[in-house]
Amino acid sequence: xxxxxxxxxxxxxxxxxxxxxxxxxxxxxxxxxxxxxxxxxxxxxxxxxxxxxxxxxxxxxxxxxxxxxxxxxxxxxxxxxxxxxxxxxxxxxxxxxxxxxxxxxxxxxxxxxxxxxxxxxxxxxxxxxxxxxxxxxxxxxxxxxxxxxxxxxxxxxxxxxxxxxxxxxxxxxxxxxxxxxxxxxxxxxxxxxxxxxxxxxxxxxxxxxxxxxxxxxxxxxxxxxxxxxxxxxxxxxxxxxxxxxxxxxxxxxxxxxxxxxxxxxxxxxxxxxxxxxxxxxxxx
DNA sequence: GTGTTTGTTATCAA
DNA sequence: CTTGATAACAAACA
Numbered sequence: 001x002x003x004x005x006x007x008x009x010x011x012x013x014x015x016x017x018x019x020x021x022x023x024x025x026x027x028x029x030x031x032x033x034x035x036x037x038x039x040x041x042x043x044x045x046x047x048x049x050x051x052x053x054x055x056x057x058x059x060x061x062x063x064x065x066x067x068x069x070x071x072x073x074x075x076x077x078x079x080x081x082x083x084x085x086x087x088x089x090x091x092x093x094x095x096x097x098x099x100x101x102x103x104x105x106x107x108x109x110x111x112x113x114x115x116x117x118x119x120x121x122x123x124x125x126x127x128x129x130x131x132x133x134x135x136x137x138x139x140x141x142x143x144x145x146x147x148x149x150x151x152x153x154x155x156x157x158x159x160x161x162x163x164x165x166x167x168x169x170x171x172x173x174x175x176x177x178x179x180x181x182x183x184x185x186x187x188x189x190x191x192x193x194x195x196x197x198x199x200x201x202x203x204x205x206x207x208x209x210x211x212x213x214x215x216x217x218x219x220x221x222x223x224x225x226x227x228x229x230x231x232x233x234x235x236x237x238x239x240x241x242x243x244x245x246x247x248x249x250x251x252x253x254x255x256x257x258x259x260x261x262x263x264x265x266x267x268x269x270x271x272x273x274x275x276x277x278x279x280x281x282x283x284x
Numbered sequence: 285g286t287g288t289t290t291g292t293t294a295t296c297a298a
Numbered sequence: 299c300t301t302g303a304t305a306a307c308a309a310a311c312a
Contacts, residue, residue: 074290123308
């Protein structure tokens with residue numbers, strides 16, 4: 001369930017270790033995850049010039065004006081190993097580590113300095129694509145505003161919401177073509193923090209409610225990034241460790257548990273096809 | 285065997 | 299065009 005804060009955490013961590021790396025070997029264990037067909041051959045010898053993010057997609061900018069785009073979907077992981085197994089690490093040969101390759105490792109990148117990047121993905125929904133500059137632009141244009149960019153101001157947000165006035169709030173917040181990067185966790189958390197029920201129709205929202213929602217979306221995303229993201233299930237950081245945002249979750253994954261504000265049991269319903277958590281007392 | 289988990293796209297229906 | 303629902307992708311877990 002990597003959403004914006006999780007992918008941004010990975011982007012920051014991987015930028016530190018991947019920029020300047022040259023790809024030596026690519027091993028593919030699940031070919032359906034990658035494209036085009038000559039994926040490995042195309043990447044061999046490519047140098048990583050930049051590590052960026054658009055929506056929930058990680059973008060490794062390469063030489064030759066190509067970009068390796070990575071979407072983790074629900075269960076994808078990117079784990080970086082500074083040194084090959086059995087070597088280095090203080091000269092000590094060590095056994096299995098939590099971040100070692102698993103039965104869910106779908107692709108391995110080996111760099112010329114001996115380090116590795118693993119793409120793990122239990123459910124095989126994630127993908128890795130080599131994009132031309134044109135296709136990268138198309139990909140970007142398919143997505144809406146970045147909620148942490150200066151372009152995401154209150155006026156813009158109101159305009160975006162009003163695009164579909166009859167939708168339920170949650171459906172619009174999840175719509176990647178309108179706002180890029182929110183997923184099930186941060187939508188539920190933002191609705192709670194703004195005290196708005198996620199099933200409210202957009203057109204019923206008061207200006208003050210929209211203002212509150214606008215502010216809490218930015219606040220929650222920033223805090224979640226600062227904590228390294230939410231490891232509710234499969235997501236891990238680039239060193240294999242967990243993110244630290246779970247203790248800050250107020251409704252997501254807390255069905256039937258007492259609301260942290262009023263003690264009322266958190267309700268869980270199905271909305272926009274997704275499990276949706278809210279406090280029936282605090283949220284109106 | 286059943287329902288649930290979720291990001292995204294496709295498809296169908298009103 | 300809007301909206302809502304469902305399936306598909308795939309695997310694990312209760």
